Amino acid sequence: MIMRTFWHHHRELYRYQLTAHEVRDALREQLDPEYSLEQCQNDLVALKEWGCLTTIYDSSRATSIASFLSPALLYQATPEAMAIETFLAEQTRANASSGALRQGDLSRLWDMLIRIDEMLQQDLAVLNTSQCQEIADEWQRAFEIWNTMAREAAQYLANMISASQSSKPDLEAYQHYKSAVVAYVHGFAQALTLYGPRIREQLAQWRALGKLEPFVSLLANYLNPPAPTLDQVRTVDELRLDAQKQVDALAGWFAPGKNADSFRRNALAEVDKVVRRAASLASASRPNANYAQQLQSLAHTFLQARDGETAQQLFSVAFAHPLPIHLSEGLAGTPNDLYMPDQAIAWQEEPASTLYLRPVSRTNRGEQAREDPIIDNRLLTQNLIEQYEERLQEQLRRFNRLFAQERLDIGTLKKVTAQERTILLDIIDSCLGQPSHQCRALDDSIVVLLNPDEAEYTLLKASDGVLLLPRYCLERRMMPALVAVSARDSKEREDEDVDR
Template identity: 25%
Template sequence: MDKPMDYRAFRSVPEMKYVNADNFVRYRTIMRFFYQEYKRLRYWMKPEDIYAGVAGDEELSGYTLDLCVSDLEQLEQWGNLASRHDGGRASTLDEYMKKKMQYLMRPYSIEIERLLETLEKVTGYGGSLESTLFDSIAEKLFAIRRMDWDSSPGAALELWTSLYEAFKKLHENAADYIASLQTARAEEMMVAESFLVFKDRLTNYLQNFVQALQRSAYKIEGNLERINAGVRDLFLDRVAAEDLDKPRMEEAPSKESLLAELEQGWSNLQRWFLGDGLAPSELTLLERSTKDAIARIVRSVIRMQERKRSGVSRKKELDYLGRWFAGLEKLEDAHQLAGLAFGLFQTRHLQGEDLRTSDRADQSMWDEVPTLRNLRSRSRKRGAKQDSDPIPDNEERKQREREAYMRRQAEEWEAIRALVGSGTLRISDLGRIDSRTRIRLLQWIGRCNSAPKHTFVTPEGVRIAMKNAKTEVRTILRAVDGELHLPDYEFEFALTDAAREAAATAEMKAEARTDAGAVGAAGVDGAAGTEGGSSS
């Protein structure tokens, strides 16, 4: 049972007034300067030092020392600052009586500024799924079982601190990360095409966390169940004693209240991993939420892929399926293929007279006499019936396009093969060229400039590299359709290993065919000579 809420601890917080006051810019600037100096271990400061630290801010134009002193006094009234009289360096009685003050930041203000600094960095839920925290929690619980905390002074407090901090970090970070997957921004990301690149990393991240959770959960649950009430009470009592032994400047809490707080923390830890018997544990809910997130990601990716496939022509697939149906000899096989290809069609209930010709219960529906019923269109628009146009035969056009493409590829290869033999090419060495060569050179320049290493490989297996991509020397490329001023690029051509092997194989096959032809010709001549000899 949770302890009842103590309403006596509630009070108004005047220390928060400076955040929303009329002159909040001045007050927050002063408090942020105090907080930054506090982190530098500088505590007591004079008004002159504070004014020198905040006067350079652009938001405080026209700010004076008198206004700074007034703001410091107001902050002291609200309880944000503490003050003391600074009379150590006074040389006259008048200077001492002017009440030079020094100011110190109070603990409430330190926590408020720390909170505000954290809130300024919040851009979303954040969080993370750190699977190593499961191993850390299991290790600490095993150490409690082995009584390792009883070996040296302070070990029990250190063990409890590291255990509970790992538990809090696991719970808070996991809750924040799972919540970030439920936001509208996450929903927008999951329907964008760019999510396909990110989904593998996210899915692997979630799957690795679930695997670590399943691998370490039984260790944690087993250790918690084996720590009986006696060991737990002895350990928590030792933690409370070591915590109270620490020297404190403020009033120390009572041992009873400290033990109650520690028992509540242990109860939270046990309920998170084991549950309370009435509802599933938080660990189970976390695993379920993570698996649901993975399922949502997979469904989003499937929907995107289906949308992309919906615009793709399925002519080849349907043609193949139609040929498959046409090649079947039995109607039963066609029914089975239709069931596998299309599944069950949506049923429609049609009214009609059931004319049964037999009382056999095992008679198939395909053997029944069909009931004819005319269906009329429900469309309000009546139009003349139009015959469907046949699918045009584009084989001749495809053949022409294929031949033209092969000619272009042959011309491309002839142009590249001559360059491969020379090895290098500089634009300034070219004479007057035709428009096709100019277009080809510009394509090479564009592909080399866009490549990370200024190198690309053609479909024919030729590696084209630009040797001087950053040259400042310029030249003129003269073509039949005009002149182009551009840098004097130099290209280097070389065959890839695969292309070189293919060329060698083709050459060997050509030689083999030549040799076979020579042998065949010699055989024919010999046979002719034999016949001539016989006839003679």
């Protein structure tokens, strides 16, 4: 606690030297109100012997000759002790952090690499000291952004895995968590898909053009500030090794099949688990349709009712009906019909209604249930067929609008409707699932996917959002008979437009 107090004053209050009284007051607030000055001084002496603290005399506060001759001691933490406390604080913060998917860091990292590439277009041998320092500083900022982004992303994925293994969460809260995490992870995965290949190609271009080795040598010269003592001076080989490790770490994270790709796969797999678990929780929370137990408890409550009025109220509340149609008026009617205190011999009179009770036996089970009348479904079936044909014709019209030309380049589409996007995705999925990369369309024409291994991505804009997908090129091939039919249909449509 004493070293953490020094670290707190050092990092947050910018105070590097403390007296024993200040340390004692801080520990009284944080740890023990009865912590004495003598105990504090003994602990400070022990820390000094261990090499965690150093002492200097403070004669600036002297008010007399005696206080000047015996000045108060000021305690200061050593750099090694501060480094240990900083490491422990960072580990504590990392363990307590929930992680994050910093989608904006990818764009900032790409912008910094672009600026570094513009600087590397010049000859590094003719650059002055300020320009070299600017390149090294820009790389350090880019490396820190990547390091923080990778660490936070790994922590967030670990928290997703632990959250998926927790038991009995609140369904409503888990549904909100599911919708938020799906959008959150998919957004980061799309950004990673967009910027990952760019960063990978940029680093590969530096290596191919021979700029990577001079760049590493430049970073090694400006990696650390000048050391105050000779013991802390690092050799050129050590600095170059550290610079090379930084470049290799960033390049390895974005390499094909490495951390970036594996994170994207694992994140999408965890999202699928979250969605599946939310569905299972929703199905498990549905009410049970078996009401036998509720009816049994209601029957016992009726048997324990004190009078008819209580039973009637219970029945009305349970079935939400004031007068049951399957019970007689004398059993579930108003209380006046059941009990009339002004008529002492009312029980001797004939009942107003006769109740016939059927015998209970295996042969007499009451009235047999009548069969339901046969429903004529011909009109309903005809309506369904007409709706299906209308939807089919609408899909065919949208398909013909998309393939007005024989070849369709997705990158040239400015904006489509959500239904047209669905048709395009179905055609692309069907083509990718066939070895010949072709499928049969609604009008029996053949659609061929010309570039199934396309690496360039494009944005397909629709009325309900934007979809990132490879820039596929599709070609529609029609049979001769279909060409004639299509020409005839187009001519009929033109004639109809003229008539209108």
